[in-house]
Every structure is written in C-alpha cells, then in structure tokens.
Amino acid sequence: MSYTDELVARRQAIVADMAPTVSTAFGAHAVFAADPDAPETARRVEEIVTTTFGAQSDSPFAVAQMGCFDPFGAMFLYCRWQEQMNQATRDHIQHVMTHNVHGRGNTENHWLMHYTAQLLAAERFTDADTWWNGQPREVFHAEATRWILGTIDRTVRIGHHEYDSTDYHGWHVLPMIALADHAADATLRQRAADMASLLIADMALEYFKGGWAGGHAREGYRENTHTSVGCSAALLYLYFGGPTFGPRQAQQQMAPALTSFYQPPDMLAAIANDREQPRLVKKTKAPRNIFRHVVDDAQPVRKTTYTSASFALGTTQLGLPGAPAGPIDLVSWDLTWEGPDHEAKIVSCHPYVDTGRFSAFLSELPQDIGRGVPAAKPFLQFADRLYGASPYEQMMQHESAAIILYRIPADDQHPFVNLYLPRSTTWRHQGNVLFGDTGTCYVMIHLIGCSRWDSVRDAHFIDGWFVRLRGDGVGLVIEAAERTDYDSLAAFADAFDSGAVDLSNWPGKKAGQHQVGYTTLAGAHLHMTYDGTHQVNETPIDYAAWKLYDAPEASAEMNTGVIRLAHKGEALELDFGVDAQRPLMPMRVIG
Amino acid sequence: MYAANDQGKFERLGAYQFRVTALTGSGTRVLAATGSGLWEVREDRWVQLHDETLTEVMDVIDTGPTMIAASAYGVAFGTVDPSGVPHWDWLSDDLNVNQRFTNAIVRLDDTRLLAGTEGGVLIHHATTGWSTTSLTSPVRCLLRSGDGYLAGANDGLWASADGQHWRPTGVTATVYALTANEDVVVAGSEEGVLVSAAGSPWCAAGLPGLRVTALALSATDAGLWYAGGVPGGLWRTTDHGQSWVAVPEVHIEVESIFAPGGRQ
Numbered sequence: 144m145s146y147t148d149e150l151v152a153r154r155q156a157i158v159a160d161m162a163p164t165v166s167t168a169f170g171a172h173a174v175f176a177a178d179p180d181a182p183e184t185a186r187r188v189e190e191i192v193t194t195t196f197g198a199q200s201d202s203p204f205a206v207a208q209m210g211c212f213d214p215f216g217a218m219f220l221y222c223r224w225q226e227q228m229n230q231a232t233r234d235h236i237q238h239v240m241t242h243n244v245h246g247r248g249n250t251e252n253h254w255l256m257h258y259t260a261q262l263l264a265a266e267r268f269t270d271a272d273t274w275w276n277g278q279p280r281e282v283f284h285a286e287a288t289r290w291i292l293g294t295i296d297r298t299v300r301i302g303h304h305e306y307d308s309t310d311y312h313g314w315h316v317l318p319m320i321a322l323a324d325h326a327a328d329a330t331l332r333q334r335a336a337d338m339a340s341l342l343i344a345d346m347a348l349e350y351f352k353g354g355w356a357g358g359h360a361r362e363g364y365r366e367n368t369h370t371s372v373g374c375s376a377a378l379l380y381l382y383f384g385g386p387t388f389g390p391r392q393a394q395q396q397m398a399p400a401l402t403s404f405y406q407p408p409d410m411l412a413a414i415a416n417d418r419e420q421p422r423l424v425k426k427t428k429a430p431r432n433i434f435r436h437v438v439d440d441a442q443p444v445r446k447t448t449y450t451s452a453s454f455a456l457g458t459t460q461l462g463l464p465g466a467p468a469g470p471i472d473l474v475s476w477d478l479t480w481e482g483p484d485h486e487a488k489i490v491s492c493h494p495y496v497d498t499g500r501f502s503a504f505l506s507e508l509p510q511d512i513g514r515g516v517p518a519a520k521p522f523l524q525f526a527d528r529l530y531g532a533s534p535y536e537q538m539m540q541h542e543s544a545a546i547i548l549y550r551i552p553a554d555d556q557h558p559f560v561n562l563y564l565p566r567s568t569t570w571r572h573q574g575n576v577l578f579g580d581t582g583t584c585y586v587m588i589h590l591i592g593c594s595r596w597d598s599v600r601d602a603h604f605i606d607g608w609f610v611r612l613r614g615d616g617v618g619l620v621i622e623a624a625e626r627t628d629y630d631s632l633a634a635f636a637d638a639f640d641s642g643a644v645d646l647s648n649w650p651g652k653k654a655g656q657h658q659v660g661y662t663t664l665a666g667a668h669l670h671m672t673y674d675g676t677h678q679v680n681e682t683p684i685d686y687a688a689w690k691l692y693d694a695p696e697a698s699a700e701m702n703t704g705v706i707r708l709a710h711k712g713e714a715l716e717l718d719f720g721v722d723a724q725r726p727l728m729p730m731r732v733i734g
Numbered sequence: 735m736y737a738a739n740d741q742g743k744f745e746r747l748g749a750y751q752f753r754v755t756a757l758t759g760s761g762t763r764v765l766a767a768t769g770s771g772l773w774e775v776r777e778d779r780w781v782q783l784h785d786e787t788l789t790e791v792m793d794v795i796d797t798g799p800t801m802i803a804a805s806a807y808g809v810a811f812g813t814v815d816p817s818g819v820p821h822w823d824w825l826s827d828d829l830n831v832n833q834r835f836t837n838a839i840v841r842l843d844d845t846r847l848l849a850g851t852e853g854g855v856l857i858h859h860a861t862t863g864w865s866t867t868s869l870t871s872p873v874r875c876l877l878r879s880g881d882g883y884l885a886g887a888n889d890g891l892w893a894s895a896d897g898q899h900w901r902p903t904g905v906t907a908t909v910y911a912l913t914a915n916e917d918v919v920v921a922g923s924e925e926g927v928l929v930s931a932a933g934s935p936w937c938a939a940g941l942p943g944l945r946v947t948a949l950a951l952s953a954t955d956a957g958l959w960y961a962g963g964v965p966g967g968l969w970r971t972t973d974h975g976q977s978w979v980a981v982p983e984v985h986i987e988v989e990s991i992f993a994p995g996g997r998q
Contacts, residue, residue, distance in 0.1 A: 277774075282819050729787055
C-alpha cells in the first residue's frame with residue numbers, strides 16, 4: 144500500500160470516528176468530509192458555526208473580542224468548504240471576521256493563527272474596505288503577510304521559536320497547511336507548504352512509536368508522563384500511523400488536516416518509522432524570549448535526541464541566561480519507550496518557583512504576576528511538577544547516555560529534584576544505582592545526592608514513583624540499552640564497571656570545578672563540568688558550531704534556509720530562498 | 735476600558751479586552767497603550783497604530799504625527815503614512831535585556847528622552863544615543879515635576895534636577911504611578927497613595943495596604959482624584975485623599991486613568 148493510500152485510509156477512519164460527535168468549526172471539516180453534499184450537513188455546520196463562533200456580547204456594543212483559535216478555525220473551514228456551506232454560514236463568518244474585535248494573543252502559535260485567519264479573510268471579503276481594526280484592508284493584509292513570511296524566514300535560519308511542542312505544534316502545522324492550500328499568493332503557498340513539511344519533518348525525526356521523544360518548548364500541562372501528548376498526538380498518528388488509536392489520535396481540533404489538499408512527502412513517514420538503525424538527531428532552535436530580570440539575552444536551544452529500536456533519549460541545552468528565567472511548560476529531557484501512560488517515561492525536574500519566572504516573559508507587574516498567572520493555572524507552582532525549566536539544571540548527552548546535574552541554592556522554595564520512575568518497571572537497587580527492566584529496554588540510573596522514594600498520583604496526570612533528590616549538588620547519570628543485548632537484568636547490571644561514574648570532583652571545591660565523569664557501556668568517556676565544558680573522550684562538545692539540523696536524514700547549516708532530507712536513496716531539498724544578510728524579523732511573543 | 739458618563743457612573747467602553755497600560759490625550763485624539771499594541775480610541779472603534787513589531791506597550795507619548803512607545807522590547811518612534819500604514823523605528827536594540835524593557839518615558843527636551851527601564855533610568859539623545867544615569871534600579875513610572883523629575887522605582891521614589899543625577903526622596907515603598915496638579919504631587923505606591931504639596935515631605939493620602947498603580951487628578955476640581963489598584967478597583971476621593979470611595983462598576987485591575995484636561 145502506498146503512503147497516499149495509507150494516509151487516505153487513516154483519514155477516512157478518523158473522519159468516520161469523529162464526524163458523529165463534532166461540535167466545533169475545526170471538527171466541522173470532518174462533518175463535510177463524511178457527507179459533503181447532504182442538505183443536513185450544511186444545516187448542522189451552520190448550527191455549529193453560528194453557536195460557537197463570534198457569540199455576541201451582552202454589552203451595548205453587541206460585539207465580542209475574539210481569541211485567535213476560533214477565527215482561524217472558521218476561516219479554514221470557509222476556505223475549504225465554502226461551496227458546501229449554506230449562505231447563512233458564509234455570511235456569519237464574513238460578518239464576524241470583518242466586524243468583531245480580534246486579539247492576536249501572546250504566543251507564537253496565537254499570532255500565527257491570528258495572522259493566517261486575517262490574511263485569508265482579507266483575501267476573500269474584499270468588499271470590506273476598512274477592516275475591523277480601522278485600517279484599510281490592504282494594510283492589514285500586508286502586515287499579516289510580513290509576519291507570516293518573517294516567521295518562516297526566522298524558523299528556517301535560526302530554528303523554530305516555539306519548538307517541537309507536543310501541545311502546540313499542531314497550531315503551527317495547521318496554519319501552514321491552510322496557507323498552502325488557500326493563500327492567494329503562489330509564493331506564499333509554496334513557502335507555507337514547505338514549512339508544513341519542515342514542521343512535520345521535525346516530528347518525524349523524533350517520532351517514537353506514537354509519541355514525540357526528547358525536549359519540547361512546551362509540553363502538555365501535567366501530561367509529560369503520558370506517551371502521547373497534546374494535539375501533536377493526532378498529527379503523529381495521521382501522518383505516521385501508530386500503535387494505538389483513541390481520542391488523542393482523533394482530536395476535533397486537528398480535523399482540518401484530515402481534509403486538506405496538502406499532504407506531506409512520503410519520505411517523512413518512512414523516516415519516522417525507520418527503526419533499523421539507532422538515530423542521533425541534533426537540532427538548533429531559536430532562543431527563548433526572556434525580556435527582563437536578566438542582563439544577557441538567551442542563547443540558542445540545542446537538542447540531542449537518540450532513538451533506537453526500543454527506546455528514545457533526548458536532552459536539551461536550554462541557553463537560558465540565569466535565574467529567574469524558567470519557561471513554565473518546557474520539558475528539557477526524558478527517556479521513553481513504548482507503553483501505556485505513566486509506564487514508559489523517565490524524567491526529572493527541579494520544580495523551580497519564583498515570582499520573577501512569570502514576569503521574565505510576561506509584562507504584567509512583577510510584584511503582582513506571581514499571584515496572577517497561578518490563579519488560572521495553579522499546577523505551574525506544584526512541588527510535584529515534572530515540567531517547567533529550572534535555571535539550575537544542566538545536562539549533556541552522548542548517544543544513549545546522559546548526565547543531568549542540579550546545583551540548587553539552599554534557600555530555593557523547592558530545594559529538591561523530582562525524578563519520575565514508572566511503577567511497572569522492574570527496579571533493582573544497588574547502593575546509589577538503579578537498574579530497570581522496562582519490558583522493552585534496560586536502563587541504568589546512578590543517583591547523585593541524597594535520595595528518598597515517594598509515590599505520586601496527580602489525578603490522571605501523573606501516577607508513579609518519585610525519587611526525590613535533595614541537597615546542593617544532585618542529579619543522575621542515565622544510560623539505556625536494548626533488552627536483546629543482555630540475557631537478563633542481572634547481566635545488564637553486571638556490565639557496568641563499579642567505577643563507571645566518577646564523582647570525585649562532585650561537588651567541586653569552587654565554581655567551575657564541579658565535575659562528573661561517566662564511562663558508557665560502549666566505552667565512551669563523558670566528562671561534564673557544571674557551568675563549564677562538556678566533553679566526550681576528552682573532546683569538548685562545540686555547541687556554538689551546532690547546525691540547524693544534523694542527522695543522517697536531515698541536514699542544514701544555520702542561516703541558510705536550505706534543509707536537505709534524505710532516506711534510503713530518496714532526497715528532498717526544502718529551499719526557502721532566504722537572504723542571509725537580511726535582518727530577522729523580531730519574534731515578540733511567548734513561545 | 736471604562737468611561738464615566740454624565741452622571742459619573744462608569745460604563746464599559748466597547749468590546750475591547752486588551753490590557754490597557756497607559757492612556758494619553760493630545761487634544762485631538764486619545765491613544766491607548768495595551769498589552770496588544772497601540773490603538774487610537776475613537777467613538778465608533780479603536781484604530782490600530784501598531785505593526786507586527788510593536789506589542790506589550792507600557793507607555794506612550796503622542797506628539798501629533800509622531801508617537802513614542804515604551805515597550806517590553808524597548809522604545810520606538812512611530813508614524814502612520816497617508817495610506818494608513820504604521821512605521822515603527824526601534825531605538826533600544828543594542829541595549830541589554832533589562833535596559834530594553836521600558837516601563838515609562840518622558841521628554842527631557844526636543845532631543846532627549848528619559849526612559850524608565852528595568853535596568854534603571856536611561857537618557858536617549860537624538861544624535862548620541864543611549865546613556866545611563868545614577869538610578870539603576872527597576873523604574874515603574876516617571877514624571878516631570880516643576881523644574882525637575884521624579885522616578886518611581888522598586889526601591890522607592892527618586893528625584894532629579896536634570897534626569898542624570900538622582901537622589902532618594904525618603905519614600906522607600908515601590909512607586910507605580912505619579913501625577914501632579916500645580917504644586918501638588920501624588921504618588922501611587924505599594925502602601926497606598928502618597929502626596930507632597932509645595933515641596934513638603936511626602937505623607938500618606940489614603941488607601942493604605944492597596945497597591946496603587948494608576949492616578950489621575952481632576953483639572954477643574956482640585957480635591958477630586960482617582961486611584962486605580964492591583965489586584966483591582968477604581969477609587970475616588972473628593973477631599974484630597976482624606977477619604978476614598980470605591981467605584982462599584984470597576985473591579986478589574988486598573989493600570990491607567992485618563993482625566994481629560996488633567997495629567998496622567
């Protein structure tokens with residue numbers, strides 16, 4: 144069966160599953176796809192759109208300020224299915240798009256949806272000379288075009304800003320698909336199609352059996368012990384298939400991808416599902432936006448993700464400029480394998496809390512924002528958290544091994560690290576070392592510092608063991624291996640030399656001398672200095688020389704806008720035609 | 735945004751839900767600095783004055799054709815061309831992170847700007863660019879007062895004759911808002927409203943325990959003041975701050991109050 148046939152089959156199956164219960168403009172794509180020409184289809188979509196999109200305010204002004212999700216959903220629906228819609232639906236969407244107040248939000252995916260919806264609307268509702276924001280329609284169309292092209296330009300030169308987000312990546316992919324299918328300008332359509340392919344390639348390179356391995360700018364809130372997370376789970380299944388199908392794989396909000404004309408290149412699914420050889424992927428992503436409480440700008444993010452036949456280990460160099468910079472839903476590293484929620488992840492986190500953390504990237508008063516943000520999302524302050532960046536966390540990785548270190552000030556509100564371990568893994572405890580049989584792979588964890596076992600259960604979000612590491616200078620060394628390479632867990636444990644982990648300089652006597660060494664099962668020697676260099680076999684890792692993409696299947700130099708994908712004799716070049724001398728458009732959003 | 739009607743009752747003004755951080759009126763128009771850019775507030779609708787580079791606007795000066803915006807990403811000069819296209823030129827790109835984040839701006843003279851930033855007070859000269867001053871703590875508000883300047887900072891209220899050299903005033907609470915009417919200067923602070931008349935020492939003028947983040951004084955009634963607070967509320971006094979009454983219609987966070995004819 145060809146990839147196109149597979150994709151069509153999955154699309155049809157998801158549409159059939161979703162269509163009967165659809166309640167949003169996004170899901171309405173599935174309603175039309177299921178039975179596009181039936182009269183009741185148009186009436187049902189009219190009801191969905193008129194009741195969920197642009198609800199009128201009870202204020203004397205009778206218009207409501209819109210967010211950015213609904214207008215994008217409605218405009219994508221209008222563009223794709225306007226011939227099948229009835230006139231009432233078309234009129235309603237046009238009225239709301241041209242008369243209501245539209246907010247552009249405060250994250251990169253918000254702005255992308257906002258500008259995409261506005262651009263598509265401005266190209267269609269041409270009898271509105273003055274746009275809802277009081278500007279001439281052409282002026283706002285030009286602004287939307289500049290921002291969208293500027294975002295593409297930035298992404299292909301210095302990396303995606305809101306990078307590899309399990310929860311929000313779909314809100315980057317869908318706008319690009321909408322533009323690829325429906326923008327008026329041929330160049331923009333081509334750029335958007337290539338950008339959609341690049342964003343899907345980002346998923347393919349780190350796809351692992353239904354999930355997305357490694358570090359993420361934003362993980363689904365409280366969901367990072369799940370094996371498939373957020374809206375990306377739906378796109379991963381649609382484009383690459385997967386071991387399970389359920390509500391996460393059939394999300395209404397991703398339904399526009401089920402009926403798009405755009406289809407990703409066949410090669411991406413082949414890359415995603417190729418487990419014949421271990422794959423090491425190195426990526427550079429754009430710096431985090433930290434706009435106060437520090438002097439220096441954040442540095443680029445550098446990711447390392449290693450996927451083998453049975454597990455995936457990913458880590459991140461965050462490039463943060465120091466406390467209190469700590470993006471709130473970032474996940475820096477994890478080890479994952481195939482399995483049910485809570486049972487196939489190992490991750491650690493210092494649940495850093497500081498009021499300055501919020502005001503480092505939100506402009507509300509620093510004195511007030513510590514109460515403001517957690518009021519809506521109290522879990523961002525939880526002591527049992529497993530997400531959110533800590534300025535005191537540092538790490539290095541070499542293939543299937545990593546060193547994760549923390550130097551947490553004694554007066555920190557949460558002076559400990561949460562290390563999450565699945566309950567169903569068979570754990571063998573030898574001194575400070577844990578050996579685990581996950582059922583599909585083996586894992587060694589050398590605990591650094593005082594540790595104490597605990598149990599954690601947070602609704603349906605987290606359910607497993609915690610090993611809590613306390614003190615100044617804690618962390619872990621972790622290495623995973625194929626289960627087929629050893630006769631038993633005991634044999635795996637015996638493979639480690641008793642001196643494999645060198646803590647003789649941890650903690651060191653002074654700054655710049657806090658060091659941990661580790662010799663891997665394959666004999667590579669890792670040497671990590673906290674606040675210093677990371678070495679493999681005495682050669683420092685030169686993060687400054689990191690490429691945009693560096694993997695067997697993907698390569699790109701920084702600031703070129705040319706990404707080359709290759710797999711088993713096939714090749715694909717995405718050339719975005721950038722001018723490397725042109726200043727980058729500033730990215731002034733959260734991401 | 736809320737506005738008082740003829741009966742003094744405040745009503746919600748339009749559907750706009752943007753966080754309003756500053757309001758300014760030039761006599762011909764009212765500008766609203768918001769967390770989502772800069773807008774001209776008209777009777778029928780708000781007109782967008784920002785482009786894709788301007789957001790998180792913290793303060794604004796309107797000089798007619800030119801607008802000066804203070805934002806989380808620095809200071810920018812803006813104009814709108816005859817076809818309605820806004821253009822913004824950025825001044826702060828070479829500053830460090832804290833110095834870029836500008837909470838307040840005041841004109842020193844025709845060529846110099848005073849900028850209150852997270853990295854202290856800076857001066858921008860049209861030809862020589864940025865220079866630092868003696869005040870380096872995070873600044874929340876600025877005011878030209880008499881022959882000199884006041885800066886409300888995280889570590890209190892500071893005064894300067896030239897914008898370059900700053901001295902403490904004795905107020906140590908964080909000051910978020912400053913305004914004046916003739917010889918009366920009023921400050922909104924972490925500990926309520928403070929007042930100084932004719933150069934006298936600062937003293938409390940009500941609302942102790944409220945973080946006062948916005949102030950306005952009536953241009954026609956010397957005793958009529960408004961104060962806005964965080965976490966919320968708009969308060970009114972008619973007796974120079976001896977007693978305050980909450981405006982029941984407004985219970986959201988108030989970060990800016992505009993009194994036509996008065997100073998903000």
